[in-house]
Amino acid sequence: MMKKDTKGDYGQGAERLNMDALSNAIDKASVISFDFFDTLFVRPLTHPEDAFDLLGIQFNIADFKAQRRKAQAEAFRQMTKDGRKEITLQNIYDKFPLPQHQRDAIQQAEYSLELELVQPNKELFPLFQQLVASEKTVVITSDMYFSANFFVDVLKRYGLEQVPLFISADRNATKRDSGELFDSVVSACGVVASQVLHIGDNYLADVQRPQERGLAAFHYVRDVAYLGDKKQCIATSMAQGLLNTDDAEKITPGTFQALGYQFGGPANFGFLHWITQQAKQDAVDVVLFVSRDGYALERLAKNYCADQLPEFHYFLGSRIAFNLALITEENFEQNIPFLLSGSVGLSPGELFERIGVCPPADAVLQNLGIDPQRRISIEDHEVLGQLMFGYRSEIMKVCSRNRRGLFMYLCQSGVKAGNKIALVDVGWNGTTQEAFELAVCPIIDIDVVGYYFCLADTPERQRRSRTLHMKAMVNKESTSSSIVDSVYENRVAVEMFFSAPHNTIIGYRPNGLSVEVVGDPGRAKATGHEQFNLAINEGIDMFAESFTQQQKRLNVSLTPLQTVAPIIELVSNAQWRTNPLIGQIENFDSWGSSRNQVVRFADYFTN
Structure with missing residues (x-):
């Protein structure tokens, strides 16, 4: 988006300026001066100083951004003391309290990193190229501690190294202090000041x-969808910068695809590498x-790290199955x-439907004194428990x-006696792993380790940890107790980014030598579940592709925890709960779904 200067020569107001209006302004000038950073060229980061975080990762210096800021501030103080008007990159690194060889290495790395970061602004760069090819005089005027050599190195890539530079x-x-740099432009171009458009x-x-x-002068303001917060993590900056x-x-803001890109992509990609x-x-x-x-995890594993993993499968199963x-x-x-x-809230017959058992006829329930249409409450559990026990022969068939089907399915998945199996689950208390081991270990001798995105600090999880081998990427040792608590409290949001466009699996049906899985569509209509899951997964895939290329190009590799930080930031702030897009989701959990009620996301965290 380009905006007219609110005080400029070309009209009042801050309305959007279209390209025709900009062209008219250019026609009135003899010399066109472009700012470089955030105008002609942009970085795929939400804030320029986030590049310092990338350098800190490269050199394993945790507080590098703070050190780099301090060195720059000291360089400015020295500049003032010396009577100069600008600093250089060398001035900055002279103030680093590091050995000379290390300072030189990081300084060169910053230069190289910025070269890789900057890329043409698609909105302005074609116009810039067109003007350079015309008879207009075109220059670049920039306040920057890099010398002209940096700008030449960038422009060479596009055959534009001949463009005059005023750095x-x-x-x-400088431009910023009193505008003296513009005097150099006017003098060098041999025109009067009014003939120059900046x-x-x-x-x-x-x-x-x-x-x-x-x-x-024209005030150019980029129309960016993601402004970011200066306190946000580097992975968020990289994801939003790419967007x-x-x-x-490719990605429309305010869509499930965009949510998948921003949060599901980093969460799945980082967890997979862990x-x-x-x-x-x-x-x-x-x-x-x-x-x-594991839907997105298995797909990403195939595309990005198949050679780094042992045999792996997308295993159709669940806590219920x-x-x-x-x-x-x-x-x-x-x-x-x-x-x-x-x-609670279900009808008696729905108790049986959700486990794949044909429910008793209404007449049978009525003869037992149970209202088939009654909404279940806690007080009904005793009599319903008796009903379950009386109906156990039908339940036991399932x-x-x-x-039998689970055993066959395991064998078909390459699991053999004596194997060590990693069971991957997003979280939270180890219920799925416990059920898996109780079902499988009596019939096949395997060693199971559970890999979790996060394990809650609950008595239930603590009890299971004493007997089950469980590991979590997000735990109080790797992060903090408060972060673990925030993730667990907002787990429904995390689960949304680790879902799949198919029904919950509730069982297995042997069919000769093969096994069919049994899914549960739920009792209430789950409006748009497949569509939003597909969109989220599309966003995840696009993030993984772009993020992989970006890390390679920038010669940086985020740790798993650094990569998943965006979703931790999301759930550490309850603001996500008011997101209208997320608020559209209904009946997310098929186990608790009922024809009697519509369960929305907000219901999961409303007291």
């Missing part, structure tokens, strides 16, 4: 100062990415609480079938 670091004059993004340096020197540049035309590290460390034989949490498979005649009664869990 503050070389000329000991275009730039900074109101003080690119509008006010040139006007004070008699030049014409503002490389992928701006899994890769752990699987190697634990000498895992087979990785099972359990549905639906594994719990049903573990139920036997001997333990049926102790598993009735599971069968009744999450049933449980036995699931157990």
Whole structure:
């Protein structure tokens, strides 16, 4: 977006300026001066100083950004003391309290990093090229501590190294302070000041100062969808920066695709690389990415790290399927609480539907004194438990079938006795892993380790950790107790980015030598679930591709925790709960879905 200068020569107001209006302004000038950074060229970061975070990662200096800022401030103080008007990159690194060889290495790395970061602004660069090819005099005027050599190195890539450069670091004059740098432009071009049009993004340096020197000025303001917060993590800056540049035309802001790109992409990509590290460390034989949490993880594994993982599969299963498979005649009664869990608000028949059992006829329920249309409350659990026990023969048919099918499915997935299996789940208390081990280990001798995005600090999880081998990427040791609590409290948001465009798997049906999975569509219509899941996963894939290329180009590799930070930032701020897009989602959890009620996202965290 280009805006007219509110005080400029070409009209009052801050309305948008179209390209025709800009062309008219250019026609009136003999010399066209472009600002460089954030005008002619942009960076795929939300804030320029985020580049310092990338350097800190490269050189493993945790507080590099703070050190770099301090050195620059000290360089400015020295500049003032020496009576100079601008600093250079060398001046900055002279103030670093590091050995000379290390300072030189980081200084060169910053130069190289900025070369790789800057890219043409698609809105202005074609116009710039057109003007250079015309009879107009075109120059670049920039306040920057890099010398002209940097700008020449950038422009060479586009065959534009002949463009005259007016760089503050070389000329000991600036735009921002008093506009003296514009005097150099006017003098070198041999024109009067009013014949020069300067275009730039900074109101003080690119509008006010040139006007004070008699030049014409246009205030250019990029129309970016993602402004960012200066306190945000580097992964968020990189993701939003890509959405503002490389992928701006591919992803529409305010869509599930954009949410998948910003949060689902970093969450899945970072978690996957943590899994890769752990699987190697634990000498895992087979990785099972359990549905639906593992849907994107398995796909990304195929595309980006198949050679770094042992055998792996997208394993169609769930806490429900594994719990049903573990139920036997001997333990049926102790598993009735599971069968009744999450049933408040459901009708009695829906208790059976959600486990794949044909419910008793209404007449049968009525004969037992149970109203088929009654909405279940906690007070009904005793009588419903008795109903479940009385109906156990039908339930056991499904449980036995699931157990046989699960065993066959494991064998078809390459799992053998003696294997070490990694069971991948997003979180939170180890219920899925516990059910899996109780169902599987009695029939096949395997060693199971659970890999989790986050494990909650709850008594339930603590109890399971004493008997189960469980590892979490986000835990109080790797982050903090408060972060773990925030992630767990807002787990429904995290789960949204680890979902799949298919129904929850509730069982298995052997069919000869093959196995069919049984899905649960839920009792209430889940409007648009497949569409929003597909859109989120499209965003995840696009992020992974762009982020991989970006890390390679910038010679930087974020750690898994650094990569997943955007989703931790998201759930650490309850503002996400008011997102209208997320508010559209209904009946996300099929286990608790009912024809009697519509469950919205807000209901999961409303007291």
